[in-house]
Amino acid sequence: MNYVAFSLKQALEIRKATKARVMAGGTDLMVSAQRGEGMMPRFEGDMLLISHVDELRHIGFNASGELEIGALCTSAQIAGDSRVPWALRAAASRMGAVALRNCATIGGNIANASPKGDLPGPLYALDARVRLLSVDGAEEMLVSDFILGLKKTKLKDDQIIGAIIIPKMDEWFDYIFWHKIGTRRANAISKLTVTMAIKLDQQRKIVEDFRLSATACGAKTNRSREVESLVIGKKVQELEDLVAPVQEAFDKVISPRAMPVFRRTATKNMIADFFSRVARLPEERNME
Amino acid sequence: MKIDFNLNGVQVSVDKDPLSRLIDVLREDFGLTGTKEGCSEGECGACSVLLDGKLVTSCLVPLGSAIGSRVDTIEGIRDTKLGSIIIESFANGGAVQCGFCIPGMVISAYCLLSSNPHPTEDEVRLAISGNLCRCTGYDLIVSSILDASRRLA
């Protein structure tokens, strides 16, 4: 049996009682279940449609100044909200075409755990957390811990993703880089997406923080704190000399199965591009 | 499950599984065959309709998502002022060949021009970037949408 929930409470109760699989925008699930014209899609087991659960549709700051994005927020909504960090907005604004962005949700993009999904990359780099809700309470974990691998997450069968939480970040990053390579502008599934962020000290001489994540380079989005530590504490003027060691170390982290040479070379070029631009300390903070 | 929504301005009700595809309900239960099915996977835009004023591909929308909402299809839009201006521009501008993609194109154009009556060419191309056309090469569709924009008061 398929269910429709009209409140969060109702959704969590149905989920607990039936273990029905959650559907939000349906843009992944309706495609995989479709059987063609005039046919009822075929799902394995019961489904629970949560698209009417308005409690999960908000974007706003919580009491600790962190930005909370409800799991049902669509790519269009995220792309159009200036409170959302730029890299995440950029990624949301390039998902599919207009109609897709009106339906695709951030909760669905994370729970779907596709290595080509566009939103985990920036979320990993931002240290974003996911809040999982159930009748019995809430738990939070890093998005990068929640996603285990291809189509695998830590979601329990009575849980629903409630929100994504982005740590307080206003003055966090001086420079953010986000670049997606796809086949065409619209409906382009990522072939490679790299997110990077750099925070400088007050004198703008030393790199205080550095983040690097890559999407479509293996079974899940990749990020490595070990690689990032090669850059943290270094002088801005040294950045260009760090391209080769960072790229070499990151190479060992990513595991592109298809087109490995293209993906490794393109990753290297993006790192080189970002570092050389930042070394000049430009006005422009967001780079693509 | 009983599902109530507003279809082209009229309150309607169907008894269906909430995970039926909206496109099937529009075409089969309501006979609104102007909405076309091309790819069944959200890639071609032939099945585009408006859900609460927002462009969606009805092959991906579960019927349950339309509960309490307003759905507008090409049959509802063609008689509006904006809809008829767009359709006239398409006809005069040679934008239509086989016609299969056109209802979806008109819906996307309607959606664009209702929020942005005077778009640039780039904005037009972006707005129809989810609508595939095998016949025209898009240029005449784009110029027809720009023509419709000029004809809006």
Ligand SMILES: Cc1cc2nc3c(=O)[nH]c(=O)nc-3n(C[C@H](O)[C@H](O)[C@H](O)COP(=O)(O)OP(=O)(O)OC[C@H]3O[C@@H](n4cnc5c(N)ncnc54)[C@H](O)[C@@H]3O)c2cc1C
């Ligand atoms: C034409 C087309 C183009 C696309 N282009 C892109 C693209 O460019 N980039 C990209 O990243 N993706 C793309 N996608 C994939 C898809 O649109 C996204 O992954 C989207 O974000 C999924 O969200 P949804 O709400 O539609 O998911 P659904 O289909 O509703 O669900 C997807 C999965 O998430 C689970 N789920 C959903 N919400 C929750 C929740 N709140 N709690 C727990 N589990 C949940 C479901 O059980 C299911 O396993 C595209 C899809 C199509 C059809």
Ligand code: FES
């Ligand atoms: S039939 Fe729905 S997008 Fe192609």
Ligand code: FES
């Ligand atoms: S006119 Fe034939 S597909 Fe567009």
